[in-house]
Amino acid sequence: VEASVPEPQREAWRKHSAREFNTSDQFEDAVVRHIETTLARSLYNVDESGAYAGTALAFRDRLVIEWNRTQQNQTSADQKRVYYLSLEFLMGRALDNAMLNVGMKDVARKGLDELGFRMEDIIDQERDAALGNGGLGRLAACFLDSLATLNYPAWGYGLRYRYGIFRQEIVNGYQMEVPDYWLEFNPWEFPRHDVTVDVQFYGTIRKYMDDSGKQHTAWENGEIVTAVAYDAPIPGYGTTTTNNLRLWSSKASHGEFDFTKFNSGEYEASVADTQRAETISAVLYPNDSLDRGKELRLKQQYFWCAASLFDIVRRFKKSKKAWSDFPNQVAIQLNDTHPTLAIPELLRILIDIEGLEWDEAWSIVQKTFSYTNHTVLPEALEKWSVPLVQNLLPRHLQIIYDINLQFLQFVERNFPKDRDMLSRVSIIEESQPKMVRMAYLAVIGSHKVNGVAELHSDLIKTTIFKDFVKIHGPDKFTNVTNGITPRRWLHQANFRLSELIASKLGGYDYLNDLTLLHKLENYVDDKDFRKEFQDIKYANKLRLARYIKEAQGITVNPASLFDIQVKRIHEYKRQQLNIFGVIHRYLELKEMSPADRKKAQPRVSIFGGKAAPGYWMAKTIIHLINQVSEVVNNDKDIGDALKVVFLEDYNVSKAEIIVPASDISEHISTAGTEASGTSNMKFVLNGGLIIGTCDGANIEITREVGEDNIFLFGNLSEDVEDLRHAHYYSGLNIDPSLQRVFDEIRNGMFGDAGQFSSLVNSITDHGDYYLVSDDFKSYVETQKLIDEAYKNQEEWLTKTITVVARMGFFSSDRCIEEYAQEIWNTEPVVPPAKPQNGA
Ligand code: C3B
Structure with missing residues (x-):
């Protein structure tokens, strides 16, 4: 690490110093060289995973050259x-992110195409x-x-x-x-x-x-x-x-x-x-x-x-x-x-x-x-x-x-x-x-x-x-209110929307200054813009619908309202409130005449998330969601009116498909328990509205997007202590609609009731610490408002465009500037200029 080349030999080093590819031709050179030498394969035995490896190594070379320059430059600064x-x-x-961040995705796409591969398939090879x-x-x-x-x-x-x-x-x-x-x-x-x-x-x-x-x-x-x-x-x-x-x-x-x-x-x-x-x-x-x-x-x-x-x-x-x-x-x-x-x-x-x-x-x-x-x-x-x-x-x-x-x-x-x-x-x-x-x-x-x-x-x-x-x-x-990077969570996950925004804002500067999004409000009434915005959302829903079919074997109609809750499974995040709400909806649909059912707003309730292996209550919630999914999806009376999906193995790359596809996402923690939440920001940035409690960053999102553009419900954090106290001394006040949900679970509508007794009892008999019973009624009523609002597609569209325009505050760039100024007292280092020889 300490040794360095003596001055007389440095010229030779500089002459042979590694070059970055800049054209698709040079990119192909790098890919083929890596496949033939680093991986010891050839055009006779290269599959998509080999092509991914070659592409990744070609980009790695590029990153390393920049990385070395950056480190030297930062040290001397x-x-x-x-x-x-x-x-x-x-x-x-890492690959997609690297390609976009260094601005070489188009070059790579062309190169891969010439070598006989599709970009999307190659990206999909990475773990x-x-x-x-x-x-x-x-x-x-x-x-x-x-x-x-x-x-x-x-x-x-x-x-x-x-x-x-x-x-x-x-x-x-x-x-x-x-x-x-x-x-x-x-x-x-x-x-x-x-x-x-x-x-x-x-x-x-x-x-x-x-x-x-x-x-x-x-x-x-x-x-x-x-x-x-x-x-x-x-x-x-x-x-x-x-x-x-x-x-x-x-x-x-x-x-x-x-x-x-x-x-x-x-x-x-x-x-x-x-x-x-x-x-x-x-x-x-x-x-x-x-x-x-x-x-x-x-x-x-x-x-x-x-x-x-x-x-x-x-x-x-x-x-x-x-x-x-x-x-x-x-x-x-x-x-x-x-x-x-x-x-x-x-x-x-x-x-x-x-x-x-x-x-x-x-x-x-x-x-x-x-x-x-x-x-x-x-x-x-x-x-x-x-x-x-x-x-x-x-x-x-x-x-x-x-x-x-x-x-x-x-x-x-x-x-x-x-x-x-x-x-x-x-x-x-x-x-x-x-x-x-x-x-x-x-x-x-x-x-x-x-x-x-x-x-x-x-x-x-x-x-x-x-x-x-x-x-x-x-x-x-x-x-320091949390933020998210608009590079991965908009430009990468929802490229068409990113492109549309760039076409209106005169380029991609907004990816470096997300507050520029506010200019989109000028296009809220622009017919062509609205149409394209809506088409993109539909295409993203179609993409998710295809993924759901492929991964879970469930057919969903992309014209339905997509309602998504993806995050770790935890009692405080209240996936149980969501699934009880789904059961309630199912019971209501069952009671309707077929004609009324046809009029009901079709919905797909999508869940995803992992439970800690030793967290039994969380695992029980997953089990209940899957049982409800089984019953509802196979009920001939219900059809498209309601589908329930649990998406296996939620992770970052799946989030990139899921997040752009929501109409509504759920951020419904007991008030005062979710420190911030960050997926709430991701969904809204991609033109999805949210149903949420007055908790964490939901409150600041509301301030930015306006109360009319978010569906808030439930008790406030300052009342939580009193409510818990009241549960203890005066018992719960369980709404009849929630009671019915419990009765049906206990009657075995979703399989062996014993499996779910600890979950139901945690509410009915053990104090309902997370206030499910207190918030259920306003949750269900708010879901009704959402159904109504969604019927007016034009107004809904206006809301979704408006919220995107107002999300500038939630870039993680803003967070980092706050940390740098208020906490670290640090300054940026001007990046090194590229050497002249084209290297
Ligand atoms: C989480 C919190 O639960 C979220 O509200 C918050 O948005 C994120 O941190 C980021 O700040 N959190 C977590 O993921 N793991 C923990 N051990 C504690 C908090």
């Missing part, structure tokens, strides 16, 4: 870098990089796209899981999990076998004094696991900036085997050690918004934090700057509490290894870190048992205790009258066993804490972090 630490990056497919569960991981992916597009010098750091989120199969209506081994062929990553970090676990602490009488702490005799870097290039849109996503893979520290054991005849033990090391980065934990407290998860977190911090510090030290400059060169964003151990780890490096005093080290740490909170759900707030941390990371536990001591002394001095304050805000919860509260550590160790939508950012200040607002002052807490 010597500006502050952003490091986004996230345990999840839900990237999806998703599914290193995430849901919203949090996808947000990280959108942020990487925006950081590169806006030319910020920024790296993502994560784990290179061998198994991403499981593949979901539905067998007899039940979810089954199949491992996702996605690395068989991954042309997008570069193993950096020379970039490694040894990470220590377990071991002992030794205190000693040096000759000058200074106290030191050493962490020794632990178990070492090696982290190997794998880099993936992240191309910006319409810029040459290509940033880096560095993912760490674990391996045994002594190469293939531990030679001391190997030579003493303990062959099996040595292999077992190797496997144990590799296990650390083996699998993504499939829980969304749920903390399970497993030791291996803590190991993953430390392994990744330690490797990333070592790497960041190594890069900083090359600059030979003073430590006090560290926060001027480095901003580290903690994506949720998962990377919180980076805080004590940086302290350990600065104090134990670099010899700084506590106060200076602590001040550097606080200026460097900032923390994003993504949920207030109690079951998602991470806590680690003290004995577990003590055993795995003895030095870090000491440091955490030291942080806590200093902090509590400060609190005691400033709030002498509030006697309970100390136990409320202590990083250590005095339970049995004691627990480390990671969110508190993250707040205390950061200079800024943000929520992800206005309501959510307000809620964290009045609930989980209330005391910290008093202690640190309100300015430490801020809001």
